[in-house]
Amino acid sequence: MTGLFIVLEGGDGVGKSTHAARLAEHLAARGETVLRTREPGGTELGLEIRGIVLHHRGHVDPRAEALLYAADRAHHIATVVRPAVERGEIVLQDRYIDSSVAYQGTGRELGADEIRELSLWATRGLVPDLVLVLDVDPGTARERMTAERGALDRLEAEARDFHDRVRGAFLEAAAAHPDRYLVVDASREPDAVAAELRDRVDELLASRR
Numbered sequence: 169m170t171g172l173f174i175v176l177e178g179g180d181g182v183g184k185s186t187h188a189a190r191l192a193e194h195l196a197a198r199g200e201t202v203l204r205t206r207e208p209g210g211t212e213l214g215l216e217i218r219g220i221v222l223h224h225r226g227h228v229d230p231r232a233e234a235l236l237y238a239a240d241r242a243h244h245i246a247t248v249v250r251p252a253v254e255r256g257e258i259v260l261q262d263r264y265i266d267s268s269v270a271y272q273g274t275g276r277e278l279g280a281d282e283i284r285e286l287s288l289w290a291t292r293g294l295v296p297d298l299v300l301v302l303d304v305d306p307g308t309a310r311e312r313m314t315a316e317r318g319a320l321d322r323l324e325a326e327a328r329d330f331h332d333r334v335r336g337a338f339l340e341a342a343a344a345h346p347d348r349y350l351v352v353d354a355s356r357e358p359d360a361v362a363a364e365l366r367d368r369v370d371e372l373l374a375s376r377r
């Protein structure tokens with residue numbers, strides 16, 4: 169049996185890593201082999217790219233930024249994700265193509281379609297089985313982030329209208345493919361969010377059998 173590729177998406181500070189960890193625990197308890205990973209930075213090469221794209225001190229041209237994320241993704245999918253799915257594992261990943269469409273395509277205004285095409289080329293067209301979009305108003309998300317860790321990275325520090333565009337792009341992607349996406353109101357308390365995510369993932373597992 170081939171595995172599954174499940175992605176968590178959403179803006180900065182919406183709780184993706186917390187919920188990925190909880191989902192991974194749930195899947196492991198069901199006896200599944202789970203691989204938790206993320207972009208950017210799911211490989212050694214990717215960690216180097218992550219350092220550049222998030223912490224480079226000078227200006228980074230938006231097209232260069234888009235290509236850095238795409239390079240990270242190409243290597244990550246080819247060397248980590250695709251092999252794991254082919255071994256029958258469940259890959260649970262923080263961020264994928266919709267992040268590039270949202271941040272570079274829409275936030276940086278490079279064009280959603282072109283950026284999606286770039287990532288599809290980079291990944292030889294790998295489409296997730298399920299995308300879980302955690303939705304929180306960017307103002308609330310920023311309050312959470314500054315309360316939790318103070319310093320923001322290059323993308324997190326962008327203006328409010330940038331983050332509003334990013335949020336809109338995730339919702340648009342989800343609306344275009346309701347069969348493969350679930351949008352969850354992640355401003356609620358974490359247990360309620362986790363339960364909704366678990367139910368949808370369990371539904372996917374049931375349909376696989």
Ligand code: TYD
Nearest residue numbers: 180207208237263264267268271272323324
């Ligand atoms: P993330 O790892 O979620 O941040 P953190 O671990 O600091 O919470 O993502 C890093 C940043 O990269 C985030 O601001 C979104 C951005 N990003 C893009 O702009 N394009 C992309 O394709 C991806 C994957 C992330």
